[in-house]
Amino acid sequence: MLALIHIHIQWIVGIIFIILYCVTILGLVLVIITENRNPLKTIPWVVVLLLAPGVGIIFYFFFGQDNRKQRIISRRTYKRIMKRPQGGKLPQDSCSVPAPYQPLVTLLTNSNQSSLLYGSNITIYTNGTDKFRDLLEELAKATHHIHIQYYIFCDDEIGNKVKTLLMEKAREGVEVRLLYDDVGCWKVKDKFFNEMKDAGIEVNAFLKVAFPVLTSKVNYRNHRKIVVIDGKVGFMGGMNIADRYTKGTDWGTWRDTHFKITGRGVHGLQAAFLIDWYVVSKKLLNDKIYYPLVPVYSDDNIMQICTSGPVGQWRTLLQAAIFTIANAKKYVFIQTPYFLPTEGLNQALQIAALGGVDVRLMLPKRSDTRTANMATHSFIDEMVKAGVKVYFYKPGFLHSKLLVTDDALTCIGSANMDFRSFEHNFEINAFVYQPSFARQMKKVFMHDMHSCERLVPSRWLKRPRKQRLAESFMRLFSPLL
Known part of the structure; x- marks a missing residue:
C-alpha cells in the first residue's frame, strides 16, 4: 500500500514538474515574441526552446536575453555627466562638417548625445612600442588625475610597468582610477589588482562575474580602451595592455591602431569613462576639474566620441x-x-x-x-x-x-x-x-x-x-x- 502511495506521489510530482516546465518554456517563447526582435533572431530562439528546451533555456539565459530596454544609469545622472563636454561643442552655425556627413552628426547626437567637438590634435600609433612609450611618458606627467580603462590589463612586462607607474603617481597624491573588464582579465590574479588598491588606486571590475556558471553577465563585456590624464590628454583605440602589442606572438607581429588625443576631444573620452565609473562605483564625478580648459589646436579637426552597448534602444x-x-x-x-x-x-x-x-x-x-x-x-x-x-x-x-x-x-x-x-x-x-x-x-x-x-x-x-x-x-x- 505504501509503495502504491509512493508511486502515486512520484507520478503527481512528475506531472507538476512537466506542467511547470512547459509553462516556463511557453512563457519564454511568449517573452521572446513580444520583444518584437528581428524575426531572424526570434525564430531560431523559439525553435531551440521548443525542440531542445533544456539546452535552450541555458543558452537563452546566457546569450539570448534582450537588454535594450534596461538602463544602467539614470537619465538625470547621464545628463549631468554629459553636459560638461558641451563646453567644447562646435557651434552649429559655424559647423564645417562635410555636407554628406551632416546626417551622421545628427544621428550620433540623437542616439548617443555625442557632442560635436573641435580643436583636437591627434597622434596616430600603428605599433605598441610607440604607443606605450608615449603612454608612460604622459602618465608620468599627471598632476591631478589618471583615469584608465582597458578590456585586458595583463600581468606581464608592460602591464607591470604601467602598474608600477600608476602606484607611484597614487603615492604622489594623484587621483588614479582603474577600470578593467572582469572576463577580459579572468587570467589575471587578484593579487595584481590588490597591490594597486593597497597603493591608493581606486580599482573596479566592470560587470563582475562572481559565479560564471550562474550569471548572464558573462556575455556582456566592456571592450573599451580609454586613458584620460588630467582631462587634457587621452588615448583610445584597439590596443589593450599586453606584451603582445610590442613583442608580437610566436607566429608574427601584432598590428593595431591607436590614437592619442589632446584638446577638446579628450572631454568626450572623459565623459565615457565617468559614466562607466558611475555604473561600477555609484560615485558621480562631474566637477569642472575633470573638464579643464584646453587649447584649440585645429579649427578644422572636428570629431565625435561615440559609445555603444547592449543596453539602450539603439545600436x-x-x-x-x-x-x-x-x-x-x-x-x-x-x-x-x-x-x-x-x-x-x-x-x-x-x-x-x-x-x-x-x-x-x-x-x-x-x-x-x-x-x-x-x-x-x-x-x-x-x-x-x-x-x-x-x-x-x-x-x-x-x-x-x-x-x-x-x-x-x-x-x-x-x-x-x-x-x-x-x-x-x-x-x-x-x-x-x-x-x-x-x-x-x-x-x-x-x-x-x-x-x-x-x-x-x-x-x-x-x-x-x-x-x-x-x-x-x-x-x-x-x-x-
Missing part, C-alpha cells in the same frame, strides 16, 4: 557604420580582425560595391580565434561576388579597427565589424571629420596593403566543399563568437 555604432558605407561615393577602406557582419552591414557593403564604390576589406590571414576565422570566411563569398576587394594581412595578426571613406571621414576605436561588438559589447569609437586626417589614415591603409595577399575570387570560390561546409556551420554561431 549606434552599427547604425553609423551602415550609414557611412551606404553614403560613400568614392571608396570605403576597412580594417577589422573579425568580420561577422549583421545582415544590414552585409547588405550595405554589397550595395556599395555593386554601385561602383571602391570597397576594400583587410583581414588577418591568420586569426587568434580559429572558430571566428572560419565563420568570417563564410561571409567573404558574398563580398567577392559583389565586387568587394579582400586583402589578407600576412606578417601577423591584424587587430586594427579602422574605417576611412572618401578622404573625408575616419572612424577608429574599439569596435570590430562583428555581432559581438555591435550587439553585446560596450564599445567606443571616434568619428573624425577632417579631410587631411582621412587622407593620412588612407595612407596607413595603403601601406598595410604592401603586407597583404590579395584574395583572388576565382580561386577563393573553389575552396574544398568540406572546408566551405565547416565555415558555413561556424557561421551559425557568429552572434556568439
Whole structure:
C-alpha cells in the first residue's frame, strides 16, 4: 500500500514538474515574441526552446536575453555627466562638417548625445612600442588625475610597468582610477589588482562575474580602451595592455591602431569613462576639474566620441557604420580582425560595391580565434561576388579597427565589424571629420596593403566543399563568437 502511495506521489510530482516546465518554456517563447526582435533572431530562439528546451533555456539565459530596454544609469545622472563636454561643442552655425556627413552628426547626437567637438590634435600609433612609450611618458606627467580603462590589463612586462607607474603617481597624491573588464582579465590574479588598491588606486571590475556558471553577465563585456590624464590628454583605440602589442606572438607581429588625443576631444573620452565609473562605483564625478580648459589646436579637426552597448534602444555604432558605407561615393577602406557582419552591414557593403564604390576589406590571414576565422570566411563569398576587394594581412595578426571613406571621414576605436561588438559589447569609437586626417589614415591603409595577399575570387570560390561546409556551420554561431 505504501509503495502504491509512493508511486502515486512520484507520478503527481512528475506531472507538476512537466506542467511547470512547459509553462516556463511557453512563457519564454511568449517573452521572446513580444520583444518584437528581428524575426531572424526570434525564430531560431523559439525553435531551440521548443525542440531542445533544456539546452535552450541555458543558452537563452546566457546569450539570448534582450537588454535594450534596461538602463544602467539614470537619465538625470547621464545628463549631468554629459553636459560638461558641451563646453567644447562646435557651434552649429559655424559647423564645417562635410555636407554628406551632416546626417551622421545628427544621428550620433540623437542616439548617443555625442557632442560635436573641435580643436583636437591627434597622434596616430600603428605599433605598441610607440604607443606605450608615449603612454608612460604622459602618465608620468599627471598632476591631478589618471583615469584608465582597458578590456585586458595583463600581468606581464608592460602591464607591470604601467602598474608600477600608476602606484607611484597614487603615492604622489594623484587621483588614479582603474577600470578593467572582469572576463577580459579572468587570467589575471587578484593579487595584481590588490597591490594597486593597497597603493591608493581606486580599482573596479566592470560587470563582475562572481559565479560564471550562474550569471548572464558573462556575455556582456566592456571592450573599451580609454586613458584620460588630467582631462587634457587621452588615448583610445584597439590596443589593450599586453606584451603582445610590442613583442608580437610566436607566429608574427601584432598590428593595431591607436590614437592619442589632446584638446577638446579628450572631454568626450572623459565623459565615457565617468559614466562607466558611475555604473561600477555609484560615485558621480562631474566637477569642472575633470573638464579643464584646453587649447584649440585645429579649427578644422572636428570629431565625435561615440559609445555603444547592449543596453539602450539603439545600436549606434552599427547604425553609423551602415550609414557611412551606404553614403560613400568614392571608396570605403576597412580594417577589422573579425568580420561577422549583421545582415544590414552585409547588405550595405554589397550595395556599395555593386554601385561602383571602391570597397576594400583587410583581414588577418591568420586569426587568434580559429572558430571566428572560419565563420568570417563564410561571409567573404558574398563580398567577392559583389565586387568587394579582400586583402589578407600576412606578417601577423591584424587587430586594427579602422574605417576611412572618401578622404573625408575616419572612424577608429574599439569596435570590430562583428555581432559581438555591435550587439553585446560596450564599445567606443571616434568619428573624425577632417579631410587631411582621412587622407593620412588612407595612407596607413595603403601601406598595410604592401603586407597583404590579395584574395583572388576565382580561386577563393573553389575552396574544398568540406572546408566551405565547416565555415558555413561556424557561421551559425557568429552572434556568439
